[in-house]
Amino acid sequence: MICTYLGIDIGTSAIKAILVNERGEEVVSASVPLTTTRLHPSWSEQEVDQWWGGVIAAMTELWKDQRVDKSTLKGIGLTGQMHGAVLLDSDCRPLRSAILWNDGRAVNEAAYLQERFPLLAKEVGVLPMPGLTAPKLLWLASNEPDVMEKTRWLLSPKDYIRYRLTGEIATDYSDAAGTWLLDQERRVWSKAAVNAVGLSLSQLPPLVESDEVCGHLTGEAAKLLGIAADLPVAGGGGDTPVGAIGFGCVKAGDAVVSLGTSAHIFSPTVSYKPAVESVVHSFCHALPDLWYQMGAMLNGASAFGWVCSLLGEDAGVVDARLHERYDGPGDMLFLPYLTGERTPHNNPHARGVFFGLSPTTDRESLCQSVMEGVAYSIADGRDALTGSGTVIQRAAIGGGGAKSRIWAQIIASVLNIPIIRYRGKERGPAFGAARLARLAVEGGNPYELCREPEIEEVLDPDQSYVGHYRENHQRFKRLYRQLRSEFQGEGGDVR
Incomplete structure (x- = not known):
């Protein structure tokens, strides 16, 4: 009998569940959308129990598939959006909505931590930023x-689901x-x-450990x-490193570009290499x-979704049009x-910001410029890694935006x-x-x-466009x- 394993991802936009067999093949998957609340322009919260309801709904959807034999399920793994603050009382009940990774209210608190504790960043891996958990705690205290x-x-977030499961x-x-509370090198909480x-x-x-029961x-x-009952649940991990595990990105020299709600460029190291001056994590x-x-x-495929929504367009339809008419870098x-x-x-x-609008600007030009703008921001991230000694010579691409072939080609x-x-x-x-x-x-x-999956295609950079893109x-x-x-002072009401 073939064994199967379940992966559950507490994402920003959806709960995703996937059943994978021991050959590493997807058997079935399901997704349940989530709602984010923005009470102020820079705030971003989700109801904690919405996640648990989404997990139940996703599992219900999985079991509707006739290909699924529930008796083959041998274990569950968890992952989810990072940096979210989930606060529980002594009865393990949520005290408030979760404050998410893309919440920007704790600007002053992040600045305070940097000014008051300038040496801590090298211990905890990154400069204090509003979206990280620690500054949010100071905001809540005030x-x-x-x-x-x-x-x-x-x-x-995923640890609250662990509590509900186990x-x-x-x-x-x-x-x-x-x-921003872990001593990264020693792998203990930083006192x-x-x-x-x-x-x-x-x-x-x-x-x-992520790979322990x-x-x-x-x-x-x-x-x-x-x-x-009694199925083992793995430690799991944050969505960024666990997504990399899904792509087999587990050795020095490997790299992944992710185009999810946010974007990132990621490469493993065999030792702890802080580079806080470059805003590298x-x-x-x-x-x-x-x-x-x-x-x-902070802004990946969500930026493309935003411009398509603004124009009243379906993102998939726009992507297809861009693929047909693309003839190189836009100005x-x-x-x-x-x-x-x-x-x-x-910051x-x-x-x-759109820059360079003219009477000839059309919908496709706007949307292509968004794809290219995100690609330039990824290039900024790559350059920061290069400056810290991590050289990337090729990269896999993942996330919802990776479905766009033209976007992947632009990034190449x-x-x-x-x-x-x-x-x-x-x-x-989830994989x-x-x-x-x-x-x-x-x-x-x-x-x-954790080997790399089957390659669909490798997109080489188009050398006829590389110079123009560099400019x-x-x-x-x-x-x-x-x-x-x-930009200073335009962050909205962060109280």
């Missing part, structure tokens, strides 16, 4: 002190890495960082999900004794900083490296979570199991520098 007084546990309170090193935000170590969950499915959860990977460096950009520029930016600017006040030409499109490239972190479930249950060599990237960087002072 604005919702009753919540902080009642807080028994601080969790990340009754266990825990997190893994890769998700803890995104809180200095915890003290800086007014927490105690007792409010933080125990740390586990961390609890078993309770009878109550099993009944709600329609599966057997240096975090624990979701495998033991492995780290990674990453350029993290219009788009700064994609709709929700601020991390790498390389660490929560930055905003989106902007970065001037081959871009690899795998079969199942849009499966995302990596299923791999972690198998490792937790069966053991084995993670570098053997446009320089214009893109100059435009940001010219506008940087204009």
